[in-house]
Each structure stands twice: as C-alpha cells, then as structure tokens.
Amino acid sequence: MTRQFRRDDPAEVTVPTADPDRDGLxxxxxxxxxxxxxxxxxxGAIRPRTVQADGRDFPALVFDRPVDRSFLNYTVEVSGDLQTWTSGSTVTSEPTVTASDVPGFETVTIQTRETLSESGPVFLRLRVD
Incomplete structure (x- = not known):
C-alpha cells in the first residue's frame, strides 16, 4: 500500500482505515x-446484484479484484438489521470467480444462501483483511 503514497504523507492518510480521497473506500x-x-x-467497485438460480432470486455482491491479491481475505457479511453481521458458509455461497474484462483482474460473485423472498430485509457488505 505504501507505493500509493509519498514518504512525506502524514500517517493519518496512509493507515489502512483512512479514506484520503473520500470515495467511501x-x-x-x-x-x-x-x-x-x-x-x-x-x-461502483462493489456492486449489489440479484443472482438467479433454479428460478429463485438471491442477493449478491459482485466486485473485481486484481489477480495478485491472494494474500488478502475477502468476506461477504450478511445482516438483517445493520447491527449484527454474520459470515461463512451458513449464510453465503462459495465465491464464483470469472475472468474480468479488465486485464489482470477477476470478477467475484458471492451470493446469500437465502432467497430474497425467504430473507426479509437483507444487507450485505464486503470485509477485507
């Protein structure tokens, strides 16, 4: 991450949780x-979608990532109230990874296990660590 910043940039701009360009990421x-x-x-880097399978609609997140980011863990978390977040194989499917239109990137789709009609309100977010 340091190659994105200059050596004289203040630490509060370069920490992993900072958002110096204020784009929400x-x-x-x-x-x-x-x-x-x-x-x-x-x-638009993280896109909410509806994935259809077996005639049913599932909430999903779709995002592109560089193919050389295997040192990072990408997790979709699911909530019904924006307070309690759950992740893992009980709430989301295994990621579907396909080639992206952008060279050096791949497209990842992760959907919930419950359909839209089964789940009531549902919120998804992407966590990376």
Whole structure:
C-alpha cells in the first residue's frame, strides 16, 4: 500500500482505515479492489446484484479484484438489521470467480444462501483483511 503514497504523507492518510480521497473506500479496500486511494475512483467497485438460480432470486455482491491479491481475505457479511453481521458458509455461497474484462483482474460473485423472498430485509457488505 505504501507505493500509493509519498514518504512525506502524514500517517493519518496512509493507515489502512483512512479514506484520503473520500470515495467511501478505506485504503485497505482500495488495495483489495485495485483502485487508487488517492483518486476518488471507488464508486461502483462493489456492486449489489440479484443472482438467479433454479428460478429463485438471491442477493449478491459482485466486485473485481486484481489477480495478485491472494494474500488478502475477502468476506461477504450478511445482516438483517445493520447491527449484527454474520459470515461463512451458513449464510453465503462459495465465491464464483470469472475472468474480468479488465486485464489482470477477476470478477467475484458471492451470493446469500437465502432467497430474497425467504430473507426479509437483507444487507450485505464486503470485509477485507
């Protein structure tokens, strides 16, 4: 992440949780998604979608990531109230990874196990560590 910043940049700008370009993505997410932490280009990097399978609709998150980010863990968390977040194989499917239109990137889709009609309100977020 340090190659995105100058040596004289203040620490509060370069920490993983900072968002110096104010695009809503912290530096760690910018690294994980291949966007630039110093340029507000993060809009649309994480896309909510509905995935259809067996005639049913499932909430999902879709995002592109650089293929060389295997040192990071990407987790979709699910909540019904924005207070309690759950992750893992009981609430989400295994990621579907396909080639991206952008060279050096891959597209990842992670859907919930419950359909839209089964789940009631549902919120998804991407956690990276």
């Amino acid at each position: 912290a530096n760690l997410l910018e690294l994980a998604l291949g966007t630039r932490p110093t340029r507000p280009d993060g809009r």
